[in-house]
Amino acid sequence: MAAAVAQRESQVVLGLDPDPVRLWPAAAAAVAAGATPAAQAAAAVFAHCRAVMDAVGDAVVAVKPQVACFERLGGPGWDALQQVCDHARAAGLLVLADAKRGDIDVSATAYAQGFLGATPGPGGDVAGLGADLLTVAPYMGLDTLRSFAAVARPRGAGIFVLVRTSNPGAADLEDARLADGDTVWERVARLVGELGDEHLGPQSRLSDVGAVLGATRPEHLARARELLPRTIFLLPGVGAQGGRVEDLAPAFAPGRAAGLVTASRSIVNAHDQDGGAPAAAARTEAERLRAAAWALS
């Protein structure tokens, strides 16, 4: 990740969360008459994602498909997700599958095989999506995170653990105060640090276990950086959710690759505000965000 950020001079992660009835107009033309509703929606979704990647790929370091948006289209949707991952890799972009998976033991391993690895089968190994990074949920504890890391590490892949998210409901549990003084999210941050310290990049000295930290509450970033000096932060919430890139400085303290700014609707729907063609508006917005983050870091 550190090498990719340096080479592409970007810390921007392009979120792809396609709604089949709100795609760029040209994507609707990809719909083949006569196909099933799922196949039609999946073809349009892939055409849309490809157009977005082609428009803004030069300004970003990675793409972050929201897996829910593909999964809801069944088998054809999963095939479209695979096409998106393949297209991104061919363009030199890293793939961060935003799946927020969490499970125990062999089930966590099964998810990791599907996103980051491969599954032995009767007809030979079944290749997974080939993502580079996967978001995971921490509720069930460190052993479940360790099952994901065990598949990721031998492949040079990594995981991002939800720590403090950007939604209002984060206050219900993540911000709850523990008897020892930590909040729940600070406790999770300590688990992330414990697991991540086991494996640091030889040059970057950054760990292969990242943290998702909502950019909507910048006061959390300084505290998170105290707890996690060698962790890459994935920072959603810039733009559509109200976060400002200018508030993210603490994330970049250990180096440029230590803070990744993710944006989806603010890039993909930039033409709603700025007018013009969707691709040109998206490119302008992605480049603006890239330059703002790079200048800050």
Place this chain on the structure above:
Amino acid sequence: MAAAVAQRESQVVLGLDPDPVRLWPAAAAAVAAGATPAAQAAAAVFAHCRAVMDAVGDAVVAVKPQVACFERLGGPGWDALQQVCDHARAAGLLVLADAKRGDIDVSATAYAQGFLGATPGPGGDVAGLGADLLTVAPYMGLDTLRSFAAVARPRGAGIFVLVRTSNPGAADLEDARLADGDTVWERVARLVGELGDEHLGPQSRLSDVGAVLGATRPEHLARARELLPRTIFLLPGVGAQGGRVEDLAPAFAPGRAAGLVTASRSIVNAHDQDGGAPAAAARTEAERLRAAAWALS
């Protein structure tokens, strides 16, 4: 759910977590030469699950496919999951998709559309899996659970929220003590109660928001029942993970449908211990479990 438990006289949920290289022998015969590794594995996995459902269907009230085991086979795996759901429904069984999904806002809605609802698309509505129930993860707070419930409720479907899981790592976070005296899992239980009280079954007086409570620590069940008098408990961990059905009495206090005992490996792999044909051994074990739970409740 309450009606199905009464009609089938069973509280047993059959877990399906197929490993493509550890299937019942007859399922391997379903592999078509020449197909891709993913298609071969998916065909074998569906043949296995169908055989298991046919063997033990009479003794159970629902099936619980572990979504990770299908998802890792890509598009063909997702198609196999759809086939499993369709076969279960045709046999009169409820489908509980064990996906442990969690996300915010429109992404949570997208997952709920995929499992419980449908997605509007350019070629018409894309039908989801048609599951009756879905497991969800609580880390991100009540608003995220509410997004799932909002899709489930109009369809008569329900969700099960992870509360206290059966893995050792549950101690890391779920058992952490909050400043107000609750553990984290007790806090989650209160959120489940708050959301579930909004919608009780007209006859059963049970809520449509269930709780996953590992059967490996029965001392938690009495406490959970205090906090959640109208909640259905899904109880994994009986059998292979060491939980005993005899310890589950508090779960059944509000009625027979208030405790669902889930078992997968202890049923599917019963022939490893008992010998004989896999189907006969599985049927015997499922019936033993059904009778034990029914007698207790």
